[in-house]
Amino acid sequence: ALLEITHSSLSEPFRCCNDTQSVVSNGHTYVALPFSVVRPDQIENQSPTATLTIDNIGHELSDAIEQAGGLKGAKARIMEVFLSDPNNAIFDVTMDLNGIGINWKTVTGKLSFENLLDKPSIQLTYRPDTAPGVF
DSSP states (O other): OEEEEEOTTOSSOEEEESSSSOEEETTEEEEEOOEEEEOOOOOTTSOOOEEEEEEOSTTHHHHHHHHTTTOTTEEEEEEEEETTEEEEEEEEEEEEEEEEEEOSSEEEEEEEOOOGGGSOSSSOOOOTTTOTTTO
8 A cells, every 4th residue: 555645835745655665656656654544434424534543663754744734734645556566556545634643653644535515516606795786
């Protein structure tokens, strides 16, 4: 599994792979760094949220988090690849990464999708403040 964390304040995405040795995929090196994803519970009326846990070995990720001011608004891309063909992902998903916590051993965060059901479906609504001539 390959993990890519992006944020507007990072000059390069943070890239790691869940393996014992680094992997080169599509010209990018993914540093060997164990991580795990705990799948979300299926709870009614609640957005599914997965938990991402990354080992804090070497502290490169914690340094990047501090540099980016906590990585608020970051995205995490998880890709599954075969080591025999690391340039072709058999699974690829990008999710929002929020609620990042750091301790001496791990970096944790919550993975979720943007809640589209709470957003308006149209850009402009006819209300007295947006279209006073209609009212």
